[in-house]
Amino acid sequence: MTTRIFGSGIKRREDPRLITGQTRYTDDFQLPGMVYMVVVRSPHAHARITSIDISAAKASPGVVAVFTGQDVPLPGVPCAWLVPGSDLKTPAHPVLAKDTVRYVGDGVAIVIATNRYLAQDAADLVQVSYDVLPAVVNPEDATKDGAPLVHDDVPNNIAFRWVASSGDEGVDNAFNEAAASGVVVQERIVQQRLLPTAMEPRSAVAQWDQFAEELTVYSTSQNPHIARFILSALTGVPEHKLRVIAPEVGGGFGSKIPVYPDEALTAWASMKLGVPVKWTETRSENYQVTIHGRDHIEYVEMAATNEGKITGIRGKVYAGMGAYLSTAAPGIPTILHGLMYSGAYTIPNIRCESIGVMTNTAPVDAYRGAGRPEATFLVERLVDRLAAKLNMDPVELRRKNLIPPFENGHNVAIGLTYDSGNYEGALNKLLSIVDYDGFRREQAAARQQGRLLGIGVTTYSEICGLGPSQVAGAVGFQGGLWESAIVRVSPAGKVQAMIGASPHGQGEETTFAQIISDELGFPVEDIEIVHGDTDRTPMGWGSYGSRTTPVSGAALVLAARKVKEKARAMAAHLLEASVDDIDYADGKFMVRGSPDKFKTIQDATLMATLAWNLPAGMDPGMEASQFYDPPNFAYPFGAHAAIVEIDPETGTVALQRYVAVDDCGPQINPMIVEGQIHGGIVQGVGQALCEGVVYDENGQLLTGTMMDYAMPRADMFPTFELDSTVTPSPHHPIGVKGIGETGTIASTPTIYNAVMDALRPLGIEQIEMPLTAPRVWKAIQDARAKGGA
Amino acid sequence: MRPPSFSYQRLSSVAEAVQMLSSTDNAKVLAGGHSLIPALNQRLSQPGTIIDIGRLNELNGVSVTGSSKLMIGALTPHAVVAASNNVRRYCSALATACGQVGDPQVRNWGTLGGNLAHADPASDPPTVVLAAGGKLHTMGPNGERMIDAADFFQGLFTTALQPDEILTAVEIPIVADRKSAYAKLAHPASRYAVVGVAVFLNTENGSCTNASVAVGGATAKPTRSAAAEQALVGTALEDAALDAAAAALTNEIQGDAVGDIYAPSEYRAAMAGAMLKKAVRAAMV
Numbered sequence A: 001m002t003t004r005i006f007g008s009g010i011k012r013r014e015d016p017r018l019i020t021g022q023t024r025y026t027d028d029f030q031l032p033g034m035v036y037m038v039v040v041r042s043p044h045a046h047a048r049i050t051s052i053d054i055s056a057a058k059a060s061p062g063v064v065a066v067f068t069g070q071d072v073p074l075p076g077v078p079c080a081w082l083v084p085g086s087d088l089k090t091p092a093h094p095v096l097a098k099d100t101v102r103y104v105g106d107g108v109a110i111v112i113a114t115n116r117y118l119a120q121d122a123a124d125l126v127q128v129s130y131d132v133l134p135a136v137v138n139p140e141d142a143t144k145d146g147a148p149l150v151h152d153d154v155p156n157n158i159a160f161r162w163v164a165s166s167g168d169e170g171v172d173n174a175f176n177e178a179a180a181s182g183v184v185v186q187e188r189i190v191q192q193r194l195l196p197t198a199m200e201p202r203s204a205v206a207q208w209d210q211f212a213e214e215l216t217v218y219s220t221s222q223n224p225h226i227a228r229f230i231l232s233a234l235t236g237v238p239e240h241k242l243r244v245i246a247p248e249v250g251g252g253f254g255s256k257i258p259v260y261p262d263e264a265l266t267a268w269a270s271m272k273l274g275v276p277v278k279w280t281e282t283r284s285e286n287y288q289v290t291i292h293g294r295d296h297i298e299y300v301e302m303a304a305t306n307e308g309k310i311t312g313i314r315g316k317v318y319a320g321m322g323a324y325l326s327t328a329a330p331g332i333p334t335i336l337h338g339l340m341y342s343g344a345y346t347i348p349n350i351r352c353e354s355i356g357v358m359t360n361t362a363p364v365d366a367y368r369g370a371g372r373p374e375a376t377f378l379v380e381r382l383v384d385r386l387a388a389k390l391n392m393d394p395v396e397l398r399r400k401n402l403i404p405p406f407e408n409g410h411n412v413a414i415g416l417t418y419d420s421g422n423y424e425g426a427l428n429k430l431l432s433i434v435d436y437d438g439f440r441r442e443q444a445a446a447r448q449q450g451r452l453l454g455i456g457v458t459t460y461s462e463i464c465g466l467g468p469s470q471v472a473g474a475v476g477f478q479g480g481l482w483e484s485a486i487v488r489v490s491p492a493g494k495v496q497a498m499i500g501a502s503p504h505g506q507g508e509e510t511t512f513a514q515i516i517s518d519e520l521g522f523p524v525e526d527i528e529i530v531h532g533d534t535d536r537t538p539m540g541w542g543s544y545g546s547r548t549t550p551v552s553g554a555a556l557v558l559a560a561r562k563v564k565e566k567a568r569a570m571a572a573h574l575l576e577a578s579v580d581d582i583d584y585a586d587g588k589f590m591v592r593g594s595p596d597k598f599k600t601i602q603d604a605t606l607m608a609t610l611a612w613n614l615p616a617g618m619d620p621g622m623e624a625s626q627f628y629d630p631p632n633f634a635y636p637f638g639a640h641a642a643i644v645e646i647d648p649e650t651g652t653v654a655l656q657r658y659v660a661v662d663d664c665g666p667q668i669n670p671m672i673v674e675g676q677i678h679g680g681i682v683q684g685v686g687q688a689l690c691e692g693v694v695y696d697e698n699g700q701l702l703t704g705t706m707m708d709y710a711m712p713r714a715d716m717f718p719t720f721e722l723d724s725t726v727t728p729s730p731h732h733p734i735g736v737k738g739i740g741e742t743g744t745i746a747s748t749p750t751i752y753n754a755v756m757d758a759l760r761p762l763g764i765e766q767i768e769m770p771l772t773a774p775r776v777w778k779a780i781q782d783a784r785a786k787g788g789a
Numbered sequence B: 001m002r003p004p005s006f007s008y009q010r011l012s013s014v015a016e017a018v019q020m021l022s023s024t025d026n027a028k029v030l031a032g033g034h035s036l037i038p039a040l041n042q043r044l045s046q047p048g049t050i051i052d053i054g055r056l057n058e059l060n061g062v063s064v065t066g067s068s069k070l071m072i073g074a075l076t077p078h079a080v081v082a083a084s085n086n087v088r089r090y091c092s093a094l095a096t097a098c099g100q101v102g103d104p105q106v107r108n109w110g111t112l113g114g115n116l117a118h119a120d121p122a123s124d125p126p127t128v129v130l131a132a133g134g135k136l137h138t139m140g141p142n143g144e145r146m147i148d149a150a151d152f153f154q155g156l157f158t159t160a161l162q163p164d165e166i167l168t169a170v171e172i173p174i175v176a177d178r179k180s181a182y183a184k185l186a187h188p189a190s191r192y193a194v195v196g197v198a199v200f201l202n203t204e205n206g207s208c209t210n211a212s213v214a215v216g217g218a219t220a221k222p223t224r225s226a227a228a229e230q231a232l233v234g235t236a237l238e239d240a241a242l243d244a245a246a247a248a249l250t251n252e253i254q255g256d257a258v259g260d261i262y263a264p265s266e267y268r269a270a271m272a273g274a275m276l277k278k279a280v281r282a283a284m285v
């Protein structure tokens, strides 16, 4: 019998060092002779720089150098997702503004000193004179004629206009028909801006070795190989002389995908000065300049028959891009958003128009879920609206429109092929855990007493595991999306597995060791997962879009299987048997029929490494490498429900229950899966209930600290009730899908719809997110003034 | 976080600290650091010298003097105030308020005196100390002073404390059979009070004979509400009376209520009423 470590919830091997502080993040590196950089940033959202006086800063104690935009010869930071067919403009993104600043936080100078405090003292002495210009912060307003232009070469601030459609004529017909003899529901949705708020802010340490002409950059990156690629282009240091190390990285949620001006400036400063340079942002800088997420204004509508069959969905999205196009920014509200309008439903007619808009605000890019939370929200919102309009139960309406179960490919009207799904299965499981009918009875009784109790139910499918490289090319992503892995077994049977992806908190040091242990029989303790260093790992495109396990994990499985086949051949040779007669179980190769005649994988490794007696044609060593380009994306799915109660006197929303049934295929480590879902739910609920960036009309960031920007807290949450179904991905070698973002994708609409369900007796249909107590209270006051119940 | 440079002194007695404070330019006292250090990190405060009084044990602790006064040393951390049996017995509103300050780390480090001296309008303890009729004991180069809470809190981050004075203790009168409670609506990010209401009540035969009501968070400084107090006295504190008192309070502070990106003034004024009702009900159980 074979024991499997795959599927067991072993504890995360990375946690002891993380929770006891016995590890190093980028800011922990202290190199001999290191100096510290601080970036002088614009206090204005939009202004012309009339002069910069650095003399006082230069004379300040401990200052090594001060540079302005005129001094730094680096080219601008590139945008790397050039969505085709969208008339994309890519305005220059200089590493330091030379003549115009375009958002609060835009860099204008760098100060380098012997410690970070002296650097900050000197930075405060850099005198910049500005001519303040009018600013624009709202992405819809920014497109109107006469709005201030963020970039002169981007008319109407429109960076791109992208359309995905199942066929415009069909879409128009569906809506016309529904308007005439069915129903159409509409909503204007504001997907507010969010702050990713990784626990560790961004940081970089650069060390230029002038003798070897080699540059090493320690960086808080989710994708060190991409960072190397871009930093090489910016600094001119060739890739084989440039090493990017992502040591311990304390979360990213997308905010550590891009290469920012700051890391490039740190690298350049080290080359210029010949000493190691460290730059670490403060939390305030993190809130000002590290990318933000979401920021959509959407006009969306859904068409249906009177029986509740959905016939069409369409939307027009103004997607704020901020002042510059960040690394992946144009791909988020387009490819990762518009292509997901079908959700988990059969919808024959779909159209999405996304307009990318420049504003005088921090750049917007991928934040956990990146495009799919926005899509799921609007789909789920419209379904609930439709149910209300048709006076149908929202769960029944969903059931009517769910895509029936499929195991190997289902085409949706917008052109994607979902890999596998059983949405009704997840929904049924969810409803029985929730006791949906029981709740509805309880709710009816509560309403009699004037209590505001509500439930929200979401069924979702998402797209992750990015993705086939051919598709990446077709959609304008300026990179591949494959991964690679090397599995190397040392003579004494210890395994190093090198991966190009770059886990930063998700737990792959554990789950990937489980995969290898399962494939090869080595105990988990004997397996080391090496990642986050371009000199120690093979090329890969990084950890984002819930792709590490679906893509890097697949490369790893296949590399491990190559090792296994080599070990089998070696064992057969040692056992003087034919390879075909060798059985494998638990790390042992046995002669079929005589299980006492066996060689362990360690025996085979040692003999292959010694190479004293190899079978004909076999090379020495026990190592294999594998590139893996997935044939399709992965499509996890599930059903979530939330029960909330609102205090009518204060408007406070209390979350009473949260139930989630998710399907990510077979679970390598259920505990880690649950951890990912927990974190995801919390972040999604944060968007629904408390988070939201506020800029004033002049582009000043009013939520610039954690005292103003409300992160979700543990005491807002009940114990989550989680369950799962298992529908393997047909195209993945071990059937797994990603689970990193599902919680965020499903929970925002779940909570929102629960709140709206609670408020239904008052006739309230919409409140802008976040659903803070003052906003809910105001809606209740207004409804009562209008004569609601 | 990058504070500006400053010199640092740790002293071993209140007298020494006062001496140092009055003889040093641009000096500031450091207690628990949970307001001062964030201000330093953001360079909003740039003192030349920091005088750390955090370890002066003579200012730390709760005691009852005779049967008429509860004395709380200025350096007593919020968590200790919240857990003190004497505070819970004689001024439970203060225990509640201190128990709801920030998070456990803030409560373990932040001190009652630091909180009162800082006079953040969204703080919790000032509201209670005001409603309780507390007195603040200070020590300066010219000796000790005792300041009524009603005179101490003067406005946004402004108190009657002189720059060379140290707050040494808070005195709360012990009033026989007086009940109290504090009700707070916390800001979701900072957890400071969006609105906090403290009530102190005496009743005889079910009728309210004396009421003291203060509201904080809603206005620039903690404020007593005569209108709410009048609306409560003489009633049986029944629902209708509470509604009337709540309306009176809302009405009274409407013009002074502050608004911000989280909560408009209208909400704060309304919530003052809601918290008043909650506080009275909590006091009477």
Ligand SMILES: Cc1cc2nc3c(=O)[nH]c(=O)nc-3n(C[C@H](O)[C@H](O)[C@H](O)COP(=O)(O)OP(=O)(O)OC[C@H]3O[C@@H](n4cnc5c(N)ncnc54)[C@H](O)[C@@H]3O)c2cc1C
Residues within 6 Å of the ligand: B028, B029, B030, B031, B032, B033, B034, B035, B036, B037, B038, B074, B075, B100, B101, B102, B103, B106, B109, B110, B111, B112, B113, B114, B115, B116, B117, B118, B120, B122, B123, B124, B125, B161, B165, B166, B167, B168, B190, B191, B192, B193
């Ligand atoms: C995250 C966070 C959340 C918080 N939430 C809340 C909350 O919900 N409710 C709330 O009420 N407060 C809250 N606070 C503030 C907290 O209560 C602080 O502890 C308190 O405001 C200051 O006390 P301290 O001992 O830390 O003073 P310090 O920070 O050391 O000093 C604050 C100021 O008072 C002066 N000072 C201190 N002690 C004395 C003294 N004995 N005599 C004269 N001057 C003195 C200092 O010079 C300084 O100007 C929060 C703080 C943080 C960081």
